[in-house]
Amino acid sequence: MDKTKKSMLSLKWEDGNLVILDQTKLPMETEYILLETVEDVWDAIFKLKVRGAPAIGIAAAYGLYISVRASKAQSFEEFYEELRNNEDYLASSRPTAVNLFWALKRMEKRALSSKEKNMGEIKEDLLQEAHNIRQEDEQMCKAIGENLLTLLKDEMTVLTHCNAGGLATAKYGTALAPVFLAKDKGWNIKVFADETRPLLQGARLTAWELMQYGIDVTLICDNMAAHVMSKGWIDAVITGCDRVAANGDAANKIGTYGLAVLAKAHDIPFYIAAPSSTIDIDTSDGEDIVIEERHGDEICCGFGRRTAPKGVKVYNPAFDVTPCHLITAIVTEKGILTPPYSEAIKEILLKQV
Numbered sequence: 001m002d003k004t005k006k007s008m009l010s011l012k013w014e015d016g017n018l019v020i021l022d023q024t025k026l027p028m029e030t031e032y033i034l035l036e037t038v039e040d041v042w043d044a045i046f047k048l049k050v051r052g053a054p055a056i057g058i059a060a061a062y063g064l065y066i067s068v069r070a071s072k073a074q075s076f077e078e079f080y081e082e083l084r085n086n087e088d089y090l091a092s093s094r095p096t097a098v099n100l101f102w103a104l105k106r107m108e109k110r111a112l113s114s115k116e117k118n119m120g121e122i123k124e125d126l127l128q129e130a131h132n133i134r135q136e137d138e139q140m141c142k143a144i145g146e147n148l149l150t151l152l153k154d155e156m157t158v159l160t161h162c163n164a165g166g167l168a169t170a171k172y173g174t175a176l177a178p179v180f181l182a183k184d185k186g187w188n189i190k191v192f193a194d195e196t197r198p199l200l201q202g203a204r205l206t207a208w209e210l211m212q213y214g215i216d217v218t219l220i221c222d223n224m225a226a227h228v229m230s231k232g233w234i235d236a237v238i239t240g241c242d243r244v245a246a247n248g249d250a251a252n253k254i255g256t257y258g259l260a261v262l263a264k265a266h267d268i269p270f271y272i273a274a275p276s277s278t279i280d281i282d283t284s285d286g287e288d289i290v291i292e293e294r295h296g297d298e299i300c301c302g303f304g305r306r307t308a309p310k311g312v313k314v315y316n317p318a319f320d321v322t323p324c325h326l327i328t329a330i331v332t333e334k335g336i337l338t339p340p341y342s343e344a345i346k347e348i349l350l351k352q353v
């Protein structure tokens with residue numbers, strides 16, 4: 001890989017510890033912090049120190065291992081009860097990204113499959129499962145990038161929202177994966193990045209990680225997306241997702257739904273990049289996806305500066321749902337899904353890669 005291009009990992013397992021890049025400090029500071037307890041992991045997920053559906057799942061998996069590695073349980077039943085309590089605790093950190101629940105459930109299943117082993121071996125298996133989740137995510141993201149690249153051409157310009165780059169995953173990202181892979185193959189895919197109020201993941205994270213990699217990125221306010229589309233500057237809109245329902249409706253950062261409506265109005269393809277770990281077959285459609293609501297200060301006192309009157313009523317949903325009919329394709333690591341999504345999703349989940 002070209003040494004002039006830098007990509008920083010969202011999290012790593014180093015010397016027996018979970019270390020994350022504190023994303024609330026970006027872009028001004030790149031600070032790695034140690035998460036030593038399950039409470040540290042809960043807090044890091046809740047405060048978006050680590051964020052992005054896949055990265056949240058990976059952090060939670062390591063967090064669950066951390067929560068039981070010092071367990072003194074004398075029986076599997078006692079150990080399993082401790083594990084389930086910590087699983088429920090970690091699951092309470094954020095409600096929308098299905099990867100959190102998917103990763104925790106996968107760790108629980110690994111513990112059950114190791115129940116005949118001794119305690120030390122069970123703990124070792126849990127750590128290995130967390131490693132597997134991280135390593136598989138990296139491979140899934142690269143494959144998503146390769147699949148998305150088949151839909152793009154050199155010199156194209158894409159618009160993205162929030163951050164679905166390497167910072168949201170183990171590496172590469174999902175929506176941004178094709179942009180990094182394109183750069184590696186000498187293409188020049190340009191990006192317009194929505195700043196993404198109120199937490200500015202686009203400004204603080206996407207613009208930062210693309211510039212680190214030497215990629216042509218232009219930052220815009222969210223309310224400028226229609227204008228740049230009307231100028232004919234956008235060839236495709238690509239976003240990540242936090243949960244894809246069984247019918248193809250997709251939850252993603254607040255503002256994504258509006259982008260999908262705008263893309264339809266301008267006849268621009270709208271692609272959702274979705275690892276299969278973000279597809280939730282148990283949620284039938286977007287109506288059933290729980291949308292996280294966050295504190296109003298994120299809008300009124302963003303980054304410590306008050307910009308609205310004290311006491312004003314605030315509504316701060318962190319996500320919205322794009323109905324499947326507005327989605328041109330859902331791009332997974334196993335292939336590209338096109339409508340009718342219900343059938344395509346059932347098929348792709350059965351496909352082994």
Ligand SMILES: CSC[C@H]1O[C@H](OP(=O)(O)O)[C@H](O)[C@@H]1O
Nearest residue numbers: 051052053162164168240252253
């Ligand atoms: C590759 S998943 C990225 C996804 O997660 C973000 O939400 P948050 O920053 O609140 O964790 C956003 O919805 C991104 O599209």
